[in-house]
Amino acid sequence: MAPRTRRMAFPKVLIERDTDSEQSSSSDDEDELEEEDEGPPSESEPEEEDSTKNGYEERIEEDLSLKKKGKAPITISLKKVCKVCKKPGHEAGFKGATYIDCPMKPCFLCKMPGHTTMTCPHRVAIEHGVIPAPRTSTHNTVEYVLQRQLRPRILPIKPAYVIPDQVCCAVIRYHSRFKSTNDGMVYAASSDGTISSTDLETGMSSSLMNLNPNGWQGPSNWRMLYGMDINSEKGVVLVADNFGFLYMVDTRSNSKIGEAILIHKKGSKVVGLHCNPVQPELLLSCGNDHFARIWDMRQLKAGSSLSDLAHKRVVNSAYFSPLSGSKILTTSQDNRLRIWDSIFGNLDSPSREIVHSHDFNRHLTPFRAEWDPKDPTESLAVIGRYISENYNGAALHPIDFIDISTGQLVAEVMDPNITTISPVNKLHPRDDILASGSSRSLFIWRPKEKSEPVEKKDESKIIICGGAMKKRKGKFRGESDDDSEDDGCVSKGKNFQFKKAESKSAPRPRKVNK
């Protein structure tokens, strides 16, 4: 409480309450003010949106015209208003670990008006919000031939997914971005406009490109690199900047190739680049101009894209499928994942849209849905979730595994000790290991092994494998393994700073809307 040295000089204070039934005067009536304190948050289940009992913001207004007269009273209004829309009669915000939406706003999840997140069909349904897009039938000859070529690569039967769901180790305060290749060379593109390469054997690094050779010349000139990929077959590092341009560097000569090419709207940020894993001539880009674009590397010039995939908002990421390279998965700020089942078909509209909460872009790294490189059917994707759920009293942000062929939520992975959002996630190319980036921390997850002891009370999440529901026992592992996962992607032991989870705090299955 601030000192009240000028207390005696204060004019009379009128308190205007919500009920209008009590009006108290005098500034020394502290008990009256204290009554408005709400105490600990209620643990009870949230009521309907028009609840009027708890959680209101207090709005204090001073009548300035009266204040000028000196002795005139100051009116303090304690009428409670929604902190989102500033209107009385309802509330918004956390109640315990459950977030109550403002009913005056469109649904926070699917963005449609008329309901809130609590009752959004995309939230309560296990299908998790798949919206089949109208499928245009285009069976041209090229598509037919290429489909016949690619089809044998895709297994007709989906195997059971193995979802990493236990944290085995963590690195705190890890904050670097690298792009590794197989030969131990790390390439890094930076927001300072430089590309550098570092040899992990020698530790030597060198600069390949600098887009700001003259230093800071104001924000309208400062070039920042966002999108990056390496085309191993061509020996090219590709980067893209915040003004819509693509740059290429030869990894053999470490020299820039040609001039910058405008691949997205001039002045807009290009946030993603991905080279096709099967056809090295194909490049996929995405950016803030609401488009993902497919390019032929052999004819790269402004306006020469093979296809432009339209989105309603910024496209955080766009990836070819990892095995056949024939599918595309994008993450957009409109809270939807989009899937194009064949890059050889009609690309005017996506094959499917999946509603998923990931529209948080400010302050955090944008969410990116990634393919599971081990899934031979190319239908499993992993993406962190922005919106939180109440898991046994804790507001957690799970990492979702989604079957993008159906929109089904296959698994939601979380840990009671990890309360932060995980916008970036990457699955191991061979092992059942998940690396997730959370703010300034890096977490490594793996599936629980059968041999590990299980506490009976430690009921954990429901994981659906291959369509069959299967209850798993969850136990947070306080130690990291020293004899496994030693393939260079896992850091161990010393940096691990988490305590063992109490069994009572283990997460529960996601509550279904009442």
Place this chain on the structure above:
DNA sequence: AAGTTATGGCTCC
């Protein structure tokens, strides 16, 4: 422990 801050994106004018 509250306040601050990070160079974000959208809409409106």
Place this chain on the structure above:
DNA sequence: TGGAGCCCCTAACT
């Protein structure tokens, strides 16, 4: 075209 103002669940640091 560009600037002002606005914006619902951050999280680390002071």
